Amino acid sequence: MNLYECLRQFLPQNLFVSAFIILRDFVLMIGALASANALTNLVKRDFDQFMFWILVEILAYIFYCYSLYIQDFYTSKVIQLMDTSIRQNIANRLAQSSYEKYHEKNEAVYSSWMTNDINTINQNGFNNVYDLIDNLANISFSAIALAYYHFSLILSAIILSALVLATPHIFTKKITAASLSMTQGNEKLTNQLTDILEGFNPLYMLNLSRLIVSKTVASSKEAAAKNNHYARIYGSMSATTNAVSVMCQTFIMIQTGLLVFAKLVTIGAVNATQNFAGSIFAGITGTSESLIAIKAVQPIFDKFTQLPDFHKQPTAELNHFNQQLSIHNLSFGYDHRREILKQISLTIEKNHKYALIGDSGSGKTTLLNILAGKLTSYTGELMIDGLNYRDLDLSQVREQIYYLDQDPYIFNDSLRNNITLDDHIHNLDLDKIIDQTGLSKLVSRLPDGLDTILQYNGSDLSGGEKQRIVLARGLSSKRKIFLIDEGTSALDNRSRTEIEDLLTSDSQLTVVMVTHQLRKELEPKLDRIYKITAHS
Ligand SMILES: Nc1ncnc2c1ncn2[C@@H]1O[C@H](COP(=O)(O)OP(=O)(O)OP(=O)(O)O)[C@@H](O)[C@H]1O
Known part of the structure; x- marks a missing residue:
């Protein structure tokens, strides 16, 4: 240019x-x-x-x-x-x-x-x-x-x-x-x-x-x-x-x-x-x-023009997620001086539910970011349905994954658009999602309901409400893999239980949750708990 x-x-x-x-x-x-x-x-x-x-x-x-x-x-x-x-x-x-x-x-x-x-x-x-x-x-x-x-x-x-x-x-x-x-x-x-x-x-x-x-x-x-x-x-x-x-x-x-x-x-x-x-x-x-x-x-x-204006040509194609995500001997550091993750291997099976636990700073969020395809400078292998992430157009991986952030972002737009992100979704489906995520109270409180414009980064909402909105965004996106980074941390115990139950009981969802406090009642609903150990 x-x-x-x-x-x-x-x-x-x-x-x-x-x-x-x-x-x-x-x-x-x-x-x-x-x-x-x-x-x-x-x-x-x-x-x-x-x-x-x-x-x-x-x-x-x-x-x-x-x-x-x-x-x-x-x-x-x-x-x-x-x-x-x-x-x-x-x-x-x-x-x-x-x-x-x-x-x-x-x-x-x-x-x-x-x-x-x-x-x-x-x-x-x-x-x-x-x-x-x-x-x-x-x-x-x-x-x-x-x-x-x-x-x-x-x-x-x-x-x-x-x-x-x-x-x-x-x-x-x-x-x-x-x-x-x-x-x-x-x-x-x-x-x-x-x-x-x-x-x-x-x-x-x-x-x-x-x-x-x-x-x-x-x-x-x-x-x-x-x-x-x-x-x-x-x-x-x-x-x-x-x-x-x-x-x-x-x-x-x-x-x-x-x-x-x-x-x-x-x-x-x-x-x-x-x-x-x-x-x-x-x-x-x-x-x-x-x-x-x-x-x-x-x-x-x-x-x-320091920013690229082209996509890397992919050599493999991913249409749907059918089997598993797998990590083999994966290591990662944000810089050469310090390795955060060392030789990690684990498997995430389709429709199974997992928790990632570990001490603060052990690299749970980092691992979730790698799984989501955000961080790419790792060594080792990361596969989805047997296809290497490196051979794929990562937008195809993102098509399967919803990432629920520790710090949910709310756009200065209507509640409806914050959930659907301008994607057309049937009103009945939207109503169901609002009900499932416990947003009904918020919708009835807002002056224009779903069409109320929310303030910049949700400054007029509670932390829990923001988390519910981004969860609803994930459900409306119809992604099948949910990566949740302390995504329920701002909710009270009852709401947290409701949301975690909703996600773990959906047989069509693959869920990986990063959590500090694993509720005892949640453990039986999980297929596996992976513990990440810190490396310094
Ligand atoms: N963008 C970054 N650049 C450099 N270092 C980073 C970056 N993000 C995280 N780190 C470092 O990587 C290490 C792992 O961080 P990470 O957020 O993955 O840990 P975590 O296990 O999720 O921690 P917590 O449970 O406290 O959220 C930490 O020491 C952190 O300081």
Whole structure:
């Protein structure tokens, strides 16, 4: 993904914007020529010609102002289309990432990509591409107009342009590095702000809410330093190139003055050539700056493309779960220094019920994550119905498994959508699931029942209610293997018994429960209890 691919994706719209910019610059040139002719005719005391050129000038500027309005509006529309397409591309890559790849960064970083970084792409990328077209059109029309007055002017303009064009390149490397550092700074700022704001509850209870202010200010200052650094380098570049440009304009003005003394051009030309030379050098300065700013946007796109945009080609296919999940000599560590699981072997038979027990930190959750296909950097073998996980498209494994997290996630959406996740499910089935999971009380309490919008991450629900909702989500997904990581820990004893009985008595479900407290009454309902031992 890069800037030009985005522009090409919306080529007709971008061509329209470009055509409009070119037309606007053409009209601007006509306006300047008309102004020069009006001055020349004023000196000649030709009233009719003077009035004619004034009228042309007025019409040209009216069109110019109108085109500014249309262009701003349409350009913004096209930029929004491209922004949505970039966000879609990032979201696609995230959706196709492996669990491990996704979790290499956190959500705040991804949000920053889709907001801060896209703003930078708009400002430094798309807007600069349009500025580039604007400048090139301006340069071309002004060059034609200069040549119309005297060929020597265009020769000088070409030589001086090379000087103006070369100046900003002294800054290229510094600007690219500063731009990358600025986006990384913004990413870090979003990350730190999210972290401190999400820590509101513990800080509030410890009367340390002031940390929210001090940490926000400290993070903001850190990001500001990087933004200021970029602005300083960009400012130095602008100032230097503008100074060179002004010197070149003065040179052209002196040259036109000499041509007037030599009676080779009219008096109106002084005004016009200064105007056109100004446009050429400003255009060249702008072009050069735009090219550098556009180039500085590429490292941002490179960040996005660190995420994969393809699936590994599977060599085996899994349609249904029919027999067993099996683990042979499996070992795993989050890093090379420490092995969490060592040489584990176990089997999970279809429709059987299991408990995984072990001390805190022994690796129960880790093992469940491996079974769920989330963690893949293990050694040893993990098979489903005799097929190796490594040969499968893991989405086919996920099609069979429902993972009930220790920390259930509730979307800021209706209760219904939180259960069905936009999947169509028959109302009778939904009613049954609500009944089975003990959610009926919650449904009748909520103002709009199933259609009540729940707050961000279920902040208006109890821990037990959240667990019931995600359990209902699992039942409505019709997955046949349930991996439950302390999924009933927030429930009271009676509710916990009800839910565990529901899961263990369903002859169509394969259940693996990670639990700290194995209820005595549950033991007879289990086919086997595996104990995981810690390795350090
Ligand atoms: N993402 C991670 N990166 C690095 N280490 C991790 C990560 N997740 C867990 N660990 C470490 O791995 C070890 C096993 O953690 P795990 O959560 O699997 O244990 P557990 O048996 O489920 O513990 P508990 O019963 O307390 O939930 C712990 O020492 C933990 O600190």
